[in-house]
Amino acid sequence: QVQLQQSGPGLVKPSQTLSLTCAISGDSVSSNSTAWNWIRQSPSRGLEWLGRAYFRSKWYNDYSVSVKSRITINPDTSKNQFSLHLNSVTPEDAAVYYCARGTARDGVAVWGQGTTVTVSS
Amino acid sequence: QSVLTQPPSVSAAPGQKVTISCSGSSSNIGNNLVSWYQQLPGTAPKLLIYDNNKRPSGIPDRFSVSKSGTSATLGITGLQTGDEADYYCGAWDSSLSAFLFGGGTQLTVL
Numbered sequence: 217q218v219q220l221q222q223s224g225p226g227l228v229k230p231s232q233t234l235s236l237t238c239a240i241s242g243d244s245v246s247s248n249s250t251a252w253n254w255i256r257q258s259p260s261r262g263l264e265w266l267g268r269a270y271f272r273s274k275w276y277n278d279y280s281v282s283v284k285s286r287i288t289i290n291p292d293t294s295k296n297q298f299s300l301h302l303n304s305v306t307p308e309d310a311a312v313y314y315c316a317r318g319t320a321r322d323g324v325a326v327w328g329q330g331t332t333v334t335v336s337s
Numbered sequence: 338q339s340v341l342t343q344p345p346s347v348s349a350a351p352g353q354k355v356t357i358s359c360s361g362s363s364s365n366i367g368n369n370l371v372s373w374y375q376q377l378p379g380t381a382p383k384l385l386i387y388d389n390n391k392r393p394s395g396i397p398d399r400f401s402v403s404k405s406g407t408s409a410t411l412g413i414t415g416l417q418t419g420d421e422a423d424y425y426c427g428a429w430d431s432s433l434s435a436f437l438f439g440g441g442t443q444l445t446v447l
Contacts, residue, residue, distance in 0.1 A: 263438040320429035323372035323387030
Protein backbone atom coordinates (compact mmCIF):
# COMPACT_ATOMS: atom_id res chain seq x y z
CA GLN A 217 0.00 0.00 0.00
CA VAL A 218 0.98 3.63 -0.35
CA GLN A 219 3.01 5.06 2.50
CA LEU A 220 4.38 8.53 3.11
CA GLN A 221 7.41 9.23 5.30
CA GLN A 222 8.07 12.80 6.36
CA SER A 223 11.41 14.27 7.31
CA GLY A 224 12.67 17.69 8.25
CA PRO A 225 13.46 19.89 11.24
CA GLY A 226 10.98 20.43 14.03
CA LEU A 227 12.38 23.82 14.99
CA VAL A 228 12.61 26.83 12.69
CA LYS A 229 13.68 30.35 13.56
CA PRO A 230 11.34 33.28 12.84
CA SER A 231 11.85 34.79 9.37
CA GLN A 232 13.59 31.64 8.12
CA THR A 233 12.33 28.95 5.76
CA LEU A 234 10.48 25.84 6.88
CA SER A 235 11.45 22.88 4.68
CA LEU A 236 9.94 19.40 4.88
CA THR A 237 10.22 16.38 2.62
CA CYS A 238 7.77 13.54 2.03
CA ALA A 239 9.12 10.26 0.64
CA ILE A 240 6.62 8.13 -1.27
CA SER A 241 6.50 4.34 -1.35
CA GLY A 242 3.95 2.29 -3.25
CA ASP A 243 3.12 5.01 -5.78
CA SER A 244 4.86 7.48 -8.08
CA VAL A 245 5.04 11.20 -7.54
CA SER A 246 4.45 11.42 -11.31
CA SER A 247 1.13 9.56 -11.10
CA ASN A 248 -1.45 11.22 -13.30
CA SER A 249 -4.39 10.16 -11.13
CA THR A 250 -3.66 11.75 -7.78
CA ALA A 251 -2.15 14.81 -6.11
CA TRP A 252 0.45 15.40 -3.42
CA ASN A 253 -0.63 17.74 -0.67
CA TRP A 254 0.69 19.54 2.37
CA ILE A 255 -1.75 20.14 5.22
CA ARG A 256 -1.13 21.61 8.64
CA GLN A 257 -3.04 21.58 11.91
CA SER A 258 -2.89 23.92 14.85
CA PRO A 259 -5.29 24.67 17.72
CA SER A 260 -5.87 28.19 16.40
CA ARG A 261 -6.29 27.39 12.69
CA GLY A 262 -7.62 23.82 12.75
CA LEU A 263 -6.91 21.67 9.70
CA GLU A 264 -5.57 23.87 6.93
CA TRP A 265 -4.76 22.71 3.41
CA LEU A 266 -1.65 24.53 2.19
CA GLY A 267 -1.28 23.35 -1.36
CA ARG A 268 -0.59 20.53 -3.78
CA ALA A 269 1.49 19.42 -6.72
CA TYR A 270 0.20 17.07 -9.39
CA PHE A 271 1.17 15.74 -12.81
CA ARG A 272 -1.18 15.75 -15.77
CA SER A 273 1.18 15.65 -18.76
CA LYS A 274 2.97 18.49 -17.01
CA TRP A 275 3.33 19.68 -13.42
CA TYR A 276 0.78 21.88 -11.74
CA ASN A 277 0.52 23.56 -8.35
CA ASP A 278 -2.35 25.00 -6.36
CA TYR A 279 -1.77 26.97 -3.18
CA SER A 280 -3.93 28.32 -0.39
CA VAL A 281 -4.43 32.06 -0.54
CA SER A 282 -3.29 32.28 3.07
CA VAL A 283 0.28 31.21 2.21
CA LYS A 284 0.45 31.71 -1.55
CA SER A 285 3.18 34.35 -1.45
CA ARG A 286 5.44 32.22 0.77
CA ILE A 287 4.98 28.61 -0.31
CA THR A 288 6.54 26.26 -2.84
CA ILE A 289 5.72 22.56 -3.27
CA ASN A 290 8.14 20.72 -5.50
CA PRO A 291 8.17 17.16 -6.78
CA ASP A 292 11.45 15.27 -6.99
CA THR A 293 11.02 12.50 -9.53
CA SER A 294 14.56 11.16 -9.07
CA LYS A 295 13.86 10.41 -5.40
CA ASN A 296 10.08 9.86 -5.69
CA GLN A 297 9.30 12.48 -3.09
CA PHE A 298 7.93 15.97 -2.77
CA SER A 299 8.82 18.89 -0.58
CA LEU A 300 7.34 21.89 1.17
CA HIS A 301 9.13 25.20 1.49
CA LEU A 302 7.45 27.94 3.49
CA ASN A 303 9.49 31.10 3.85
CA SER A 304 9.40 34.03 6.24
CA VAL A 305 7.83 31.96 8.99
CA THR A 306 6.33 33.48 12.13
CA PRO A 307 5.06 31.86 15.34
CA GLU A 308 1.67 31.64 13.59
CA ASP A 309 3.17 28.95 11.34
CA ALA A 310 3.78 26.62 14.26
CA ALA A 311 1.70 23.51 13.66
CA VAL A 312 1.72 19.81 12.92
CA TYR A 313 2.50 19.49 9.22
CA TYR A 314 1.25 16.53 7.22
CA CYS A 315 2.02 15.43 3.71
CA ALA A 316 -0.86 13.58 2.10
CA ARG A 317 -1.96 11.86 -1.09
CA GLY A 318 -5.34 12.50 -2.59
CA THR A 319 -7.69 14.60 -4.63
CA ALA A 320 -10.98 16.34 -3.97
CA ARG A 321 -12.71 13.51 -5.87
CA ASP A 322 -11.06 10.59 -4.10
CA GLY A 323 -10.51 12.26 -0.75
CA VAL A 324 -7.22 12.58 1.08
CA ALA A 325 -6.71 8.91 1.81
CA VAL A 326 -3.04 8.60 2.72
CA TRP A 327 -1.33 10.77 5.31
CA GLY A 328 2.23 11.05 6.53
CA GLN A 329 3.01 10.65 10.19
CA GLY A 330 3.03 14.39 10.85
CA THR A 331 5.87 16.70 11.88
CA THR A 332 5.46 19.10 14.77
CA VAL A 333 7.07 22.39 13.79
CA THR A 334 7.90 25.02 16.38
CA VAL A 335 8.84 28.54 15.33
CA SER A 336 11.18 30.05 17.89
CA SER A 337 14.53 31.76 18.13
CA GLN B 338 -13.30 30.96 10.99
CA SER B 339 -13.68 28.17 8.44
CA VAL B 340 -15.59 28.61 5.18
CA LEU B 341 -17.12 25.20 5.87
CA THR B 342 -19.11 25.46 9.09
CA GLN B 343 -19.48 22.57 11.51
CA PRO B 344 -20.88 22.48 15.05
CA PRO B 345 -18.03 22.47 17.58
CA SER B 346 -19.37 19.44 19.41
CA VAL B 347 -22.07 16.80 19.43
CA SER B 348 -22.83 13.97 21.82
CA ALA B 349 -25.00 10.89 22.02
CA ALA B 350 -25.27 7.66 23.93
CA PRO B 351 -23.77 4.33 22.82
CA GLY B 352 -25.98 2.59 20.29
CA GLN B 353 -27.69 5.80 19.27
CA LYS B 354 -27.38 7.82 16.07
CA VAL B 355 -25.70 11.19 15.70
CA THR B 356 -25.48 13.63 12.83
CA ILE B 357 -22.79 16.23 12.09
CA SER B 358 -23.57 19.03 9.67
CA CYS B 359 -21.23 20.84 7.31
CA SER B 360 -22.48 24.03 5.72
CA GLY B 361 -20.79 25.72 2.81
CA SER B 362 -21.66 27.56 -0.37
CA SER B 363 -22.20 27.06 -4.08
CA SER B 364 -18.47 27.39 -4.74
CA ASN B 365 -17.62 24.39 -2.58
CA ILE B 366 -20.21 21.89 -1.30
CA GLY B 367 -22.88 23.09 -3.69
CA ASN B 368 -20.92 22.12 -6.79
CA ASN B 369 -18.08 19.88 -5.65
CA LEU B 370 -17.60 16.54 -3.97
CA VAL B 371 -17.48 16.28 -0.19
CA SER B 372 -15.23 14.09 1.92
CA TRP B 373 -15.21 13.39 5.65
CA TYR B 374 -12.38 12.57 8.02
CA GLN B 375 -12.11 11.07 11.48
CA GLN B 376 -9.24 12.06 13.74
CA LEU B 377 -8.52 10.14 16.90
CA PRO B 378 -6.36 11.89 19.52
CA GLY B 379 -2.71 12.06 18.58
CA THR B 380 -3.17 10.59 15.12
CA ALA B 381 -3.45 11.85 11.55
CA PRO B 382 -6.94 12.27 10.10
CA LYS B 383 -8.43 9.20 8.46
CA LEU B 384 -10.62 9.27 5.37
CA LEU B 385 -14.16 8.13 6.20
CA ILE B 386 -16.20 9.17 3.18
CA TYR B 387 -15.26 10.46 -0.28
CA ASP B 388 -17.09 11.39 -3.46
CA ASN B 389 -20.05 12.54 -1.35
CA ASN B 390 -21.04 9.12 0.00
CA LYS B 391 -18.46 6.44 -0.84
CA ARG B 392 -16.62 4.56 1.89
CA PRO B 393 -13.02 3.38 1.59
CA SER B 394 -12.40 -0.28 2.24
CA GLY B 395 -12.74 -1.08 5.93
CA ILE B 396 -15.09 1.76 6.82
CA PRO B 397 -18.37 0.28 8.13
CA ASP B 398 -21.72 1.27 6.71
CA ARG B 399 -22.60 2.82 10.08
CA PHE B 400 -21.07 5.92 8.51
CA SER B 401 -23.06 7.65 5.76
CA VAL B 402 -23.51 11.09 4.27
CA SER B 403 -26.43 13.00 2.87
CA LYS B 404 -26.01 16.14 0.81
CA SER B 405 -28.52 18.81 -0.02
CA GLY B 406 -27.68 22.04 -1.78
CA THR B 407 -24.76 23.68 -0.01
CA SER B 408 -24.80 21.41 3.05
CA ALA B 409 -23.72 17.89 3.84
CA THR B 410 -24.44 15.78 6.90
CA LEU B 411 -22.45 12.87 8.28
CA GLY B 412 -24.54 10.28 10.08
CA ILE B 413 -23.15 7.68 12.43
CA THR B 414 -25.44 4.90 13.64
CA GLY B 415 -24.87 2.34 16.37
CA LEU B 416 -22.48 4.64 18.20
CA GLN B 417 -19.52 3.03 19.91
CA THR B 418 -17.07 4.48 22.41
CA GLY B 419 -14.38 4.01 19.77
CA ASP B 420 -16.18 6.56 17.60
CA GLU B 421 -15.17 9.34 20.01
CA ALA B 422 -13.04 11.58 17.81
CA ASP B 423 -12.94 14.83 15.90
CA TYR B 424 -14.73 14.80 12.54
CA TYR B 425 -13.94 17.11 9.64
CA CYS B 426 -15.67 17.73 6.34
CA GLY B 427 -13.71 18.76 3.27
CA ALA B 428 -14.43 20.02 -0.22
CA TRP B 429 -12.76 21.77 -3.14
CA ASP B 430 -13.65 25.42 -3.53
CA SER B 431 -13.83 26.43 -7.19
CA SER B 432 -13.62 30.15 -6.45
CA LEU B 433 -10.55 29.87 -4.25
CA SER B 434 -8.99 26.98 -6.22
CA ALA B 435 -8.23 25.43 -2.87
CA PHE B 436 -9.27 22.50 -0.74
CA LEU B 437 -11.15 23.48 2.38
CA PHE B 438 -11.66 21.73 5.69
CA GLY B 439 -14.45 22.45 8.12
CA GLY B 440 -13.59 23.61 11.62
CA GLY B 441 -14.15 20.14 13.03
CA THR B 442 -16.70 18.60 15.36
CA GLN B 443 -15.80 16.78 18.56
CA LEU B 444 -17.98 13.72 19.08
CA THR B 445 -18.55 12.51 22.61
CA VAL B 446 -20.16 9.14 23.20
CA LEU B 447 -21.71 9.47 26.62
